[in-house]
């Protein structure tokens with residue numbers, strides 16, 4: 299038989315479609331979906347050995363499953379990390395990271411502009427267990443450094459942020475974390491490994507919501523942590539086995555297949571988003587556009603360096619209005635005038651999604667918190683998909699051109 303193990307040094311595009319477990323004895327071309335909660339052991343001796351360690355054969359679905367392993371291997375190959383571990387959702391992955399790394403008395407530094415549930419998880423849930431979190435500026439590196447304490451164990455950032463696309467300097471934060479003897483984790487949902495690989499810039503861990511661009515078609519929930527084997531295997535895998543935030547095999551399989559088209563989707567959706575953002579900048583009813591691919595973006599150069607020269611697929615913009623109430627009515631008019639794009643709260647889909655952050659994703663914040671985050675009533679976020687760019691523009695123009 300010829301040797302069919304993958305040679306080293308393959309390009310990421312190749313790994314995105316090829317990295318996986320070897321096929322079963324049937325030689326299936328598309329990776330198999332193993333829907334089983336348990337695994338039959340050949341004998342008691344082998345069973346005893348497998349139950350005593352993780353990663354030596356399969357025992358029970360809460361611990362691991364071959365389809366989940368295939369997903370983990372492909373994602374690790376794309377991020378360029380030694381290993382990865384699946385979790386039930388993106389938030390499940392962040393919970394897993396916290397449970398694995400932190401204990402009572404530990405301190406965390408987080409960007410103030412993180413995903414809303416991430417802020418709640420650290421500020422409310424982990425706080426109950428004696429973990430303290432300082433929330434600092436997304437872009438002011440000095441604020442991160444000043445927040446370091448002897449008990450700081452973890453720095454956690456997300457770039458670009460939702461919905462204003464603020465970009466932080468991953469390498470600078472990695473230096474601060476390592477000087478403090480702490481770990482830097484980066485939530486890489488918005489760029490995905492197709493555009494940004496945080497560990498190449500010094501980050502220790504990468505967090506994913508597989509629900510977003512990795513699946514790319516809005517079908518399932520999934521999450522993962524990518525990083526060195528000593529953390530994934532020795533620290534996080536035992537927590538998954540004990541606590542059960544396990545990734546379902548069906549969801550792992552859907553995202554595994556989604557990753558095969560990740561590279562071309564991100565390229566095409568970023569190109570659509572750039573064209574859309576440039577066009578929005580010229581519209582008289584739009585006062586400001588937030589998109590890292592625009593020269594007007596405050597961290598444009600950093601973003602281009604960090605994100606493979608691409609802005610990603612999320613564009614936000616402010617609709618004009620003389621006060622908050624008018625701005626909100628105008629934003630609602632633009633959103634409600636669309637007939638092609640979807641009004642929804644998620645992102646990372648091939649279908650374009652439009653949302654009003656102030657009343658949806660950020661609706662539970664107080665007006666003061668929203669002001670501090672820069673999320674006004676006229677702000678609209680568009681997660682640009684794969685429809686023809688002229689159809690997306692025309693859909694937005696319906697509302698923009700008919701504002702009172």
Ligand SMILES: *Cc1c(COP(=O)(O)O)cnc(C)c1O
Nearest residue numbers: 387388389413485487507509520
């Ligand atoms: C959606 C999202 C998450 C959470 O992922 P789920 O799969 O919804 O749990 C975390 N971080 C970012 C940046 C996200 O966009």
